[in-house]
Amino acid sequence: MTVVTKIETVSARPHHTLWGDAFIRLRRNYLALAGAVFILLLALAAILAPLITPYGFADQNLDEIMESPSWKHPMGTDELGRDAFARLLYGARTSLSVGIFTQFIVIVIGLPIGAISGYAGGKTDNFIMRFVDVMYAFPDILLIILLRSVLGGSIYMLFLAIGLVAWVGVSRLVRGQVLSLKSRDFVSAARAMGGMGNYITWRHLLPNSLGPVIVSITFNIPRAIFAEAALSYIGIGVQPPTPSWGAMIRDGYNLIFAKPHLIIFPAIAIALLLLAFTFLGDGLRDALDPKLRR
Amino acid sequence: MFKFIVRRILWLVLVLFVVSLITFTLMHLVPGGPWDREKQLAPQVVDALNKRYGLDKPLYEQFGNFLWGVVQGDLGVSYSFQGRGVTEILLKGLPRTAILGILAFILAQAVGIPFGMAAALKQNSTTDYASVIFSTIFASIPGFVLGILLMILFSVALHWLPTGGWGSPLQLIMPVICLAALPAAQSARITRASTLEVMRQDYVRTARSKGLPENVVRVRHIFRNSLIPVVTVAGPELANLITGSFIIENLFSIPGVGRLFVQGVFARDYGLIMGGVLFYAFAIAILNLVVDVLYAAIDPRIRFD
Numbered sequence: 001m002t003v004v005t006k007i008e009t010v011s012a013r014p015h016h017t018l019w020g021d022a023f024i025r026l027r028r029n030y031l032a033l034a035g036a037v038f039i040l041l042l043a044l045a046a047i048l049a050p051l052i053t054p055y056g057f058a059d060q061n062l063d064e065i066m067e068s069p070s071w072k073h074p075m076g077t078d079e080l081g082r083d084a085f086a087r088l089l090y091g092a093r094t095s096l097s098v099g100i101f102t103q104f105i106v107i108v109i110g111l112p113i114g115a116i117s118g119y120a121g122g123k124t125d126n127f128i129m130r131f132v133d134v135m136y137a138f139p140d141i142l143l144i145i146l147l148r149s150v151l152g153g154s155i156y157m158l159f160l161a162i163g164l165v166a167w168v169g170v171s172r173l174v175r176g177q178v179l180s181l182k183s184r185d186f187v188s189a190a191r192a193m194g195g196m197g198n199y200i201t202w203r204h205l206l207p208n209s210l211g212p213v214i215v216s217i218t219f220n221i222p223r224a225i226f227a228e229a230a231l232s233y234i235g236i237g238v239q240p241p242t243p244s245w246g247a248m249i250r251d252g253y254n255l256i257f258a259k260p261h262l263i264i265f266p267a268i269a270i271a272l273l274l275l276a277f278t279f280l281g282d283g284l285r286d287a288l289d290p291k292l293r294r
Numbered sequence: 295m296f297k298f299i300v301r302r303i304l305w306l307v308l309v310l311f312v313v314s315l316i317t318f319t320l321m322h323l324v325p326g327g328p329w330d331r332e333k334q335l336a337p338q339v340v341d342a343l344n345k346r347y348g349l350d351k352p353l354y355e356q357f358g359n360f361l362w363g364v365v366q367g368d369l370g371v372s373y374s375f376q377g378r379g380v381t382e383i384l385l386k387g388l389p390r391t392a393i394l395g396i397l398a399f400i401l402a403q404a405v406g407i408p409f410g411m412a413a414a415l416k417q418n419s420t421t422d423y424a425s426v427i428f429s430t431i432f433a434s435i436p437g438f439v440l441g442i443l444l445m446i447l448f449s450v451a452l453h454w455l456p457t458g459g460w461g462s463p464l465q466l467i468m469p470v471i472c473l474a475a476l477p478a479a480q481s482a483r484i485t486r487a488s489t490l491e492v493m494r495q496d497y498v499r500t501a502r503s504k505g506l507p508e509n510v511v512r513v514r515h516i517f518r519n520s521l522i523p524v525v526t527v528a529g530p531e532l533a534n535l536i537t538g539s540f541i542i543e544n545l546f547s548i549p550g551v552g553r554l555f556v557q558g559v560f561a562r563d564y565g566l567i568m569g570g571v572l573f574y575a576f577a578i579a580i581l582n583l584v585v586d587v588l589y590a591a592i593d594p595r596i597r598f599d
Contacts, residue, residue, distance in 0.1 A: 137309045138316070139537045139574050145559055146316075146571065150323045226436045230541050233438060234556055249442060253545075256457070260446050267442045271435045278434035 025287035032283020035276035046092035055083035057090035058241040075265045078251060088265055091243040098228040099221040105163025106170050106220060114174025119201050135168045144227055153239045162224050173216050177209030211288035218281035222274040229270050245270050306579045313575045318357050321564050369569030374561035380569030384551055390460060391550035395535040398473035406478040410485025425482055432479035438541045441472040458546035469546045477531040484527055489520040522593050529585030533578040
């Protein structure tokens with residue numbers, strides 16, 4: 001006991017885990033915090049949409065077509081008499097779920113492939129990395145469009161199409177991390193004590209490379225959200241009547257002179273959401289980088 | 295140097311082969327053929343069309359024919375633009391996409407580099423913070439959202455600029471700004487970071503201590519060295535400009551390669567899609583190659599190996 005107290009008095013700063021430390025650093029970063037709060041509020045609003053607005057996203061009222069914003073319709077109505085605010089809220093569900101679910105696919109594919117490639121080295125590594133290089137050379141949006149036309153129109157297939165394109169970056173990152181970690185002393189120690197390949201990968205290599213992966217995932221989310229909005233804007237994203245911000249922009253485009261509010265709100269919503277994720281990602285990167293630790 | 299380029303070109307050929315193989319496979323997995331119309335065509339007509347375009351042959355033969363055509367610069371026939379070759383269609387759109395891309399690239403560097411440099415030279419000043427904030431904002435807002443906001447301001451509210459089309463210089467302003475926003479922000483960020491790093495180098499201190507005027511130190515020692523990382527990202531940036539034009543061309547109704555390609559996707563025009571994908575992959579790979587060679591040329595520390 002006494003020994004422990006002595007060590008505590010000697011160390012100048014209180015002991016924190018990596019994550020505790022990162023959280024404290026993140027809390028000091030107001031932009032990142034604002035981003036996180038915005039995302040949480042939006043997610044909450046998207047989940048509670050039926051409680052916030054009395055209108056459904058597909059409810060048409062043909063007596064109230066293309067109305068300007070009012071108390072009854074805070075963001076007006078579109079040319080089919082649908083409440084734009086309700087569509088915006090339900091559209092947030094689409095955007096956020098695309099952002100999050102594609103990352104599951106990215107992790108499920110990218111993490112193991114990168115870890116195997118980095119750990120195995122040699123021919124396996126070479127083969128996997130050449131494949132990854134070819135995937136890199138393939139323009140993202142083109143591949144998504146191609147996959148989109150093969151996989152069909154449902155929103156799950158959209159997750160899959162975007163996820164199948166985005167895993168490459170994460171696998172490269174994990175491979176680099178594993179390569180640099182696997183020659184460290186603590187890994188040699190684990191191996192000297194009889195740890196086997198799988199054990200070392202899962203117990204030592206992956207947890208230690210998690211920081212940069214989390215940061216890259218945070219930056220990947222807005223990219224996926226953007227891809228969905230862009231695809232829906234071109235007309236090959238989610239299918240109507242599923243609300244999507246990109247689709248709202250596309251619908252509002254024809255009315256840009258008559259009813260600009262129909263296009264302004266979703267455009268600003270996309271901009272704010274992407275900005276929030278960028279701020280959060282920047283904050284996380286700063287918080288998780290041990291080199292910046294005091 | 296020569297060996298390096300040859301190896302990169304061989305690699306490029308391999309990449310393009312795999313890209314066309316993937317595209318070809320995916321296109322033939324798509325349910326529905328190019329002759330699916332709202333009005334059902336008679337089976338005899340479909341057969342005749344398939345025969346005419348070689349779609350009745352086995353898949354490997356179709357793929358072989360396509361590759362043989364590509365080697366000769368023929369990207370196949372378009373099924374939706376009747377009787378026209380894909381090469382011809384894409385070449386018609388290319389100058390427009392290229393003009394947009396080049397102008398956007400020049401604008402991005404002309405804005406991004408000086409901003410990043412000014413920010414670094416006065417670290418923690420108002421200029422610095424402004425540059426960081428603006429580059430973060432423009433790096434995260436997609437071009438087409440920016441385009442819509444600009445359109446509402448300049449076309450709808452102020453009536454200064456046309457909403458789209460091609461022909462007059464006025465119609466270029468908004469699309470070029472939208473395309474340039476992201477690379478400008480990236481250039482500003484990277485220039486700032488690399489200038490800050492170069493400023494701390496020993497040779498800069500040496501240059502100052504031997505009494506060189508500040509301007510000479512900045513131009514000869516800081517400026518030139520801090521541009522090296524900026525060139526590295528120029529390749530991906532150009533590639534982004536090319537694929538970014540997809541959506542921007544649609545938004546501003548510019549009949550460039552991107553818009554033609556999207557039309558092809560809607561019409562299930564296999565020919566146009568395959569040719570288009572290959573065309574894009576080729577353009578991007580070539581740009582990256584040029585940038586790599588350029589990179590090694592301006593930085594003597596880098597060896598071709």
